[in-house]
Amino acid sequence: MANRASRGRLAAMLAALAFSGVLPGAAHAEGTRVPLPSFSVDRSTTCVAPPDVMRRTHMEMLKHRRDKTVHQGIRGGDESLNRCISCHASKTSGAAIGAPDAFCQSCHDYAGVKLDCFECHQGRPGAQARLGGEAPR
Amino acid sequence: MSEHDDLSRRAARRALLAGAAAALAGVTIAPGIRLIEVAQAAAEPGAPVSSRVRWGLLIDVGRCTEGCSECVLACNRENGLDGGTRPTDSQWIRIVELKDRRTGRKASAPVMCQHCANPPCVDVCPTGASFKRADGIVLVDRHTCIGCRYCMMACPYKARSFVHEPLTHQKPEVPRGKGCVESCTLCVHRIDRGDGPACAQACPTQAILFGNLNDPQSAISRRIAEVQTTQLRADFALGTGVRYTGL
Numbered sequence: 001m002a003n004r005a006s007r008g009r010l011a012a013m014l015a016a017l018a019f020s021g022v023l024p025g026a027a028h029a030e031g032t033r034v035p036l037p038s039f040s041v042d043r044s045t046t047c048v049a050p051p052d053v054m055r056r057t058h059m060e061m062l063k064h065r066r067d068k069t070v071h072q073g074i075r076g077g078d079e080s081l082n083r084c085i086s087c088h089a090s091k092t093s094g095a096a097i098g099a100p101d102a103f104c105q106s107c108h109d110y111a112g113v114k115l116d117c118f119e120c121h122q123g124r125p126g127a128q129a130r131l132g133g134e135a136p137r
Numbered sequence: 138m139s140e141h142d143d144l145s146r147r148a149a150r151r152a153l154l155a156g157a158a159a160a161l162a163g164v165t166i167a168p169g170i171r172l173i174e175v176a177q178a179a180a181e182p183g184a185p186v187s188s189r190v191r192w193g194l195l196i197d198v199g200r201c202t203e204g205c206s207e208c209v210l211a212c213n214r215e216n217g218l219d220g221g222t223r224p225t226d227s228q229w230i231r232i233v234e235l236k237d238r239r240t241g242r243k244a245s246a247p248v249m250c251q252h253c254a255n256p257p258c259v260d261v262c263p264t265g266a267s268f269k270r271a272d273g274i275v276l277v278d279r280h281t282c283i284g285c286r287y288c289m290m291a292c293p294y295k296a297r298s299f300v301h302e303p304l305t306h307q308k309p310e311v312p313r314g315k316g317c318v319e320s321c322t323l324c325v326h327r328i329d330r331g332d333g334p335a336c337a338q339a340c341p342t343q344a345i346l347f348g349n350l351n352d353p354q355s356a357i358s359r360r361i362a363e364v365q366t367t368q369l370r371a372d373f374a375l376g377t378g379v380r381y382t383g384l
Contacts, residue, residue: 119314
């Protein structure tokens, strides 16, 4: 019985935490009680597709592109990971991961989805500079 | 766009390309690579690599200086390897020293992935991660590599390494990570932008010659036609893309 009571208390505390928005990487949007991921990103430019499309399909775009790059040598392009990072690296830390406000990490933490790309890939921009400062082809 | 417009535009583009090719012919950009070869071999941006090209190396053992490791250092710099030589460290190029016990002749040569035409590492890979690209470069697709290391067992040249520790400072163009097998990629990211491998560029004695084995006019093909060259363990009939001369 005591066990069940303590479990109930824990659930209540978690719910309170979630609604008060103190979970890491979460912040309130204007005028709503729903916590949203917080990240710093340059909003002066637009992404390769509208945000709602990107949210749902960016992983498929990346997967499609990675096979073309590894097997057919087709590098760069708007859907390459290095292209993503060149815009989405955090202004403060310079990387798309490794900080609570880093674009990729904050959203993946918020959604509870594992972020495997950066086990191998570098989260900082740099490929572009090595291509002579031009946008990747 | 009308058909006529399209045709005339295509003709103009062809004329421009021909002019550019004529102007660039014979310009040397690295030892053994002339710009014209790269221009002919490199696919157009956005086009997949083709089997018209077969990349290879010719290593002149006579020119390789004992005690020099410039190619290894350049490889480490280019690909973000830490340069360790413990059994668990990644080594994409090893300098092998040879000594003929009878005559006392010493020689050294870099040995890396030999980029076989019939690679045993590809034969044994259970997931298809180890593969040969159309232009003859043997690679590991780390997205599908499960780190079983069968390919390391199969390779007669000890060319492959396994990444044992988590990595953090990878190069943006050379993703590497724990749990995957890796080896010399012939600097595939450089080749894809029309450049040659870092080792060939760094060699102070031009002992490493890089080029297209399928083009009879390339520097490497002409050299192979001229001098006696050896494939390491040619008895395995793997059709290596890396050849040695003066062994």
